[in-house]
Amino acid sequence: MRLKKYISYRLIQLIILKDASANLKLTRYIYNKLINIKLINRIIDFLKFKAKNNPTKIVSAEIIGGIGNQLFQIANTLAYAWKYSLIPVFKRIKESPSMIKTRPVYWKTVFRKIPVTKHLLSLKLIPIIETEFFYHEIPSPTQIPNIHNKKGIIFKGYYQSVEYFDIYRNILLKYLFFISPSEKIYL
Structure with a gap:
């Protein structure tokens, strides 16, 4: 201790x-x-995957859609952050825009371990926009023009392919769905 x-x-x-x-x-x-x-514990969990060289760039996602879409977006962002030693952070929003109606975002339950902030819009982030609804490789941070002038990147789109995060599948499952002994009393 x-x-x-x-x-x-x-x-x-x-x-x-x-x-x-x-x-x-x-x-x-x-x-x-x-x-x-x-x-x-959230900080320690996050630091397990923190960069070897103290990263200064962040990666985020514009959360849209229902819980399934949100899971894809968060899994993609976390995997990208871990792969390229970036800091994952998400804007805490109460509802996410959707085609039909706004949907709740589950920051206090399902996504309780996800690092969030209230002020993501004030950061200068380069948008990486999903252009097709199937897997395409996302460029590494070194391949993104003018990233050195920005705080990081933000994913815009659904990123609904397991190929974006499959190599981190086991870590993601533990990270997103682990229930600690102290939390089990609430089940």
């Missing part, structure tokens, strides 16, 4: 505060807030 707490302190200093010599009182305060809202 001591090691986990120490690692958590260091991660807060390096990632959240971006200062390796950050004030210990502030670090403890942030740590306690994270523990209180049970985010520390």
Whole structure:
């Protein structure tokens, strides 16, 4: 437990505060807030797949459609992030646009482990637009023009093919659908 707490302190200093010599009182305060809202495990899960070279680019998706479409979009985005060592993050929206009517987005249940933010629109992201409704290889970040001037990329489309994320299938299943022992009491 001591090691986990120490690692958590260091991660807060390096990632959240971006200062390796950050004030210990502030670090403890942030740590306690994270523990209180049970985010520390989400951060640790995310960091398992974090880049080897401390990535600065993010990848996101414009969430549209029902839960099935949302699962494809999130799985594609997570797999792309892990493959190219990018930071996956999604805009927390209450409803997603759909052809018929708006649909709920399940951030508090199914997608509870997914990193989200309220302010994704303020970031300058390059859109990667799905042009066809079947698999086509998505270019790597190094093949995307002008990415060095932007914060990252955002996928726009459904990306409904298992080929986008199949190599990460087992990790995705554990990541999206793992039920911890502390959560099982609610079932």
